[in-house]
Amino acid sequence: MHVTPYLTYDGTAEQAFQHYARVLGGKIELLTRYGEAPAGSGCDDLSEADQRKVMHVSLSGKDFMLMASDANALYPYEGVKGISVSLNLESANEAERVFAGLAEGGKITMPLQATFWAESFGCVTDAWGVPWMINVPKQG
Incomplete structure (x- = not known):
């Protein structure tokens, strides 16, 4: 699947x-x-x-x-609610590049940073209102 x-x-x-x-x-x-x-x-x-x-x-x-x-007149736009698109990347450098690109014209809701579960993690809502979570898992 x-x-x-x-x-x-x-x-x-x-x-x-x-x-x-x-x-x-x-x-x-x-x-x-x-x-x-x-x-x-x-x-x-x-x-x-x-x-x-x-x-x-x-x-x-x-x-x-x-x-x-x-959306159209038959199916009106309701916004993006209750979901984030989560991207798991292989390196902090790639995460920084993708995060910066998605943040263009959008809003950073959690800056990229090390967490207890990830080498790097951050959240951004892009210019079109789509929330994204960027994650680089800890190795080992």
């Missing part, structure tokens, strides 16, 4: 995923808009603005996959 976070955005999924591709080193494998859905699929009555929004996007990297879509 492989668990894949599926995020929802308020019209900014494409922008967020382009940023994540740069920061996390992944590749956008698929990006489909509501306006590309076949006739009769339930998207026909969406506004022109909603038709341009992302219906599905997937980003894959060496050991991860993220997926997302934009």
Whole structure:
């Protein structure tokens, strides 16, 4: 089994995923808009603005996959609640780079630091309201 976070955005999924591709080193494998859905699929009555929004996007990297879509008039945006995307990285240097990239335009909620369970751990909410936990496990 492989668990894949599926995020929802308020019209900014494409922008967020382009940023994540740069920061996390992944590749956008698929990006489909509501306006590309076949006739009769339930998207026909969406506004022109909603038709341009992302219906599905997937980003894959060496050991991860993220997926997302934009909310629309049928499924309004409710924000990200009660969850964080947790990244386990191999080195403190990589954690610092990823943490800084995710913090661009966002808010650091816990600076990267050594903890009793991790070589380095920190929390940040990115510019799109997604909470992230960055962790480098202690070795040995």
